[in-house]
Amino acid sequence: MWNIKIKWAFVSLIFLTIMSACDAGLKRKKKSEALRKEMKSRELKFLTPSEIATNAYKVGDLVVKAAEKEYIERLTEMIKEKGVTYAIPYCQFNDLMLTDSLSDLYQVKIKRVSLRPRNPENTADSLESQLIDAYQYSIDQKLSSADNLQELDNGDFLLTKAIVLDQTMCTQCHGTKEQIGPKNLKLIRKIYPKDQSIDFKEGDLMGMWSIHIPRKELIEAL
Numbered sequence: 001m002w003n004i005k006i007k008w009a010f011v012s013l014i015f016l017t018i019m020s021a022c023d024a025g026l027k028r029k030k031k032s033e034a035l036r037k038e039m040k041s042r043e044l045k046f047l048t049p050s051e052i053a054t055n056a057y058k059v060g061d062l063v064v065k066a067a068e069k070e071y072i073e074r075l076t077e078m079i080k081e082k083g084v085t086y087a088i089p090y091c092q093f094n095d096l097m098l099t100d101s102l103s104d105l106y107q108v109k110i111k112r113v114s115l116r117p118r119n120p121e122n123t124a125d126s127l128e129s130q131l132i133d134a135y136q137y138s139i140d141q142k143l144s145s146a147d148n149l150q151e152l153d154n155g156d157f158l159l160t161k162a163i164v165l166d167q168t169m170c171t172q173c174h175g176t177k178e179q180i181g182p183k184n185l186k187l188i189r190k191i192y193p194k195d196q197s198i199d200f201k202e203g204d205l206m207g208m209w210s211i212h213i214p215r216k217e218l219i220e221a222l
């Protein structure tokens, strides 16, 4: 009888010891998990401003390069297959698969802005206008019109890249009235009665890419 009780006591003791060891193990695991998270958040906090800016540039550059490539490819293909007139209503900068998914991932907003836009929605705001003026100055002075990364007052970033007319393809819709031709000019004016985007020639600054990169998503994605 006693023997059985003692045996049980032993068994329970061993069981409890195992349990508490497990529990300690679990707690340790939780602790190290919490520590890992803490380390991670500290790591994030310890990112230097220049590291954050470097990453903002990388993200913005990735999105704009994808956008540029996808957009030009779509436009070139459409013109080749169906002609310039057909392509005009499709020149809006949207429905680009890769660009949209990258923009969603980092919550990046990408625009093409100009001081003389075709679509008034693409009018540069005051900061953007200053940047376009600066690009124009650099081009006039034959200086480099390199990309510009600005940190905004709220800590977000604005990456801009000059858009220079560098392909004859563009003059079919943005060149002189003769280059555009009466039929296509009429269609452009019908869709965009306030169009100002003509008379550009090769080497002219047409505007710029303007990419807004929110700081929060950028840091979370690191």
Ligand code: HEC
Pocket: 072, 075, 084, 085, 087, 088, 089, 091, 092, 093, 112, 113, 114, 116, 117, 118, 119, 120, 122, 163, 164, 165, 166, 167, 169, 170, 171, 172, 173, 174, 197, 206, 207, 208
């Ligand atoms: C088939 C005609 C067509 C061709 C070719 C074309 N564009 Fe456009 N472009 C348009 C139209 C239409 C818009 C207005 C899109 C919108 O509603 O946002 C536009 C808008 C733009 C804008 C935005 C500012 C604005 O004026 O609204 C830029 C910048 C631009 N084009 C540059 C270019 C460059 C550079 C090329 C050559 C690589 C090019 N375009 C080729 C028709 C064209």
